[in-house]
Amino acid sequence: MxxxxxxxxxxxxxxxxxxxxxxxxxxxxxxxxxxxxxxxxxxxxxxxxxxxxxxxxxxxxxxxxxxxxxxxxxxxxxxxxxxxxxxxxxxxxxxxxxxxxxxxxxxxxxxxxxxxxxxxxxxxxxxxxxxxxxxxxxxxxxxxxxxxxxxxxxxxxxxxxxxxxxxxxxxxxxxxxxxxxxxxxxxxxxxxxxxxxxxxRGIATYELHVQGPSQDLHSGSFGGAVMNPAIALCKMIDSIVNGDGVIQIPGYYDAVQPLSDSERQQWRQLPQTDEAFAAGVGVNELFGEKGYSTDERRWARPTFDVNGLTSGHQGEGVKTIIPAEASAKLSFRLVPDQDPVKLTEQLEQHLRNHTPPGVTWNLKSDHGAPGxxxxxxxxxxxxxxxxxxxxxxxxxxxxxxxxxxxxxxxxxxxxxxxxxxxxxxxxxxxxxxxxxxxxxxxxxxxxxxxxxxxxxxxxxxx
Incomplete structure (x- = not known):
């Protein structure tokens, strides 16, 4: 045979x-x-x-x-x-x-x-x-x-x-x-x-912990006098990316290589539309870094995302406190030539420059890999x-x-x-x-x- x-x-x-x-x-x-x-x-x-x-x-x-x-x-x-x-x-x-x-x-x-x-x-x-x-x-x-x-x-x-x-x-x-x-x-x-x-794409993941008062405080007795760690955490996260989807960490884009014209043209000819993609993931509108197509943004541009947020009372009903701490799980998707070790240094410096008064923080690096x-x-x-x-x-x-x-x-x-x-x-x-x-x-x-x-x-x- x-x-x-x-x-x-x-x-x-x-x-x-x-x-x-x-x-x-x-x-x-x-x-x-x-x-x-x-x-x-x-x-x-x-x-x-x-x-x-x-x-x-x-x-x-x-x-x-x-x-x-x-x-x-x-x-x-x-x-x-x-x-x-x-x-x-x-x-x-x-x-x-x-x-x-x-x-x-x-x-x-x-x-x-x-x-x-x-x-x-x-x-x-x-x-x-x-x-x-x-x-x-x-x-x-x-x-x-x-x-x-x-x-x-x-x-x-x-x-x-x-x-x-x-x-x-x-x-x-x-x-x-x-x-x-x-x-x-x-x-x-x-x-x-x-x-x-x-x-x-590569990846770099982190856990960011923000510490405020030594214990939860009554928001009526202490609100307005003590920085709320949850608010501080949100401000720190907000400083990382602007409203156009551009990462604000100095040096973040230094190693990013531009896409070739031929590659961008090839991807534009792919059959899926933005409308179909949005419908497939259940959103009414797409968002991302300006100047790039959806496929370019999700395949070949670096990104930042919040994967989880924890702070304060999570049970049923209202508990009016200033939480003692807040934390977030963060991830960056990296493109070829970006170094996750270098990113950790850049991120730590950026957070030091954008820490609200009255809180301290600790950044734990989880795992990273290049694209x-x-x-x-x-x-x-x-x-x-x-x-x-x-x-x-x-x-x-x-x-x-x-x-x-x-x-x-x-x-x-x-x-x-x-x-x-x-x-x-x-x-x-x-x-x-x-x-x-x-x-x-x-x-x-x-x-x-x-x-x-x-x-x-x-x-x-x-």
Missing amino acids: SNDEAFHDLLALLQSNSQQSLDDLVEWLRIPSVSSDSGKIAEVRRAGDWVYEKFSAAGLQTRIIETEGHPFVFAETPAVDGQPIVLVYGHYDVQPAEPLEDWISGPFDPTVRDGNLYARGATDDKGQALTHIQSVCQWLAAGNPLPLQIKFLIEGEEEVGSGNLERLLPELADELACDCVVISDSGQYANGQPAITYGL MLAATDTPFVDAANVAIEAAFGTKPVMIREGGSIPIVTRFQEVLGCDCLLLGWGLSDDNAHSPNEKFCVADFHRGIEASARLWHEIAKRAQ
Whole structure:
């Protein structure tokens, strides 16, 4: 049997096994593997064990790599002479599910509604990672060797910054050595319009704590005489960004490289309108840095956001106090060449210059990573174009992504490899939010695209 004939038999097998593939995803999603929750340590490990067993049962050489936190799962198929090596990266940990009351069905009770599978982790990232796992496991189940070597690294700490992977990556470099890293942890450009992502923004996150009086004070007895920490915090936050969406921290834009005219023109030709984008996220009007399109602002311009605010009485009814303290969780999305370490220095100086009298503050840096750009003129990108068009019925467009996958830049630096970011999700999949979902049809198309990708990469190396 020729390689092409064997591949077409594989595609038929993928189709016949589609329900089992979905059942596998449902089983994995039932495990509440929230890596940021110390009470879920055993559940996170159980999710790692699940994928370990999946690989082992398919015959891959598999091992658990222990860390100071949650473990990695490493698996590989046999080497193939004269063919490139591909490393598939994904993660089995998920975000917290709160607020639970906003979920229509339970976050860890996977439910199919209107062609979508709803559960925490459905699209970020268990569902997308499983497309590649299924394509390889079913290829081997068909009784045919893969045309190239594929390695997997599935970790359990992506949602908390991948600190252990970043630290251990140089030690694992020989074992993970590859020509290209394939990651599916992003999205399509729009429903029915698949994409290849060639750039990611970086990230820097912080917690800002503002302290005022030594205890809560009666707002009638002390109001007007003592600075309210909640008001001070709001003033400090307000000083960071102006009404046009421009960050006011001195030096913040110094390393930002301007977009090329050709790139801006390419993005203007993408099919989505501002009106459709606004409707998709449930707002009546968009906002952002003046002088840039919506896609430019969310993909290739740096930003600042407040992720959480805490101060004063949070219970039912009114409690008239001046709170003793206030805090905020902050994040910056960075573009290539911006340095999160340098940003911390700039932010601290800016806050010192904009601290209201009568309060003190402490800034805790959480995690940071630079942005990245991948080459677009590689045989891997060419193979992905063909594979995705065949599976989805539409040629993919080339985009950047506003989110961050902190480890991608480190893969480029340490492994010296190309990167393919192939997202099967949609912008309304509610990643990190209640009612996260994954389109069932796109899950199956992702499995097919993955299988076609291995076939197309091998053809180009012959």
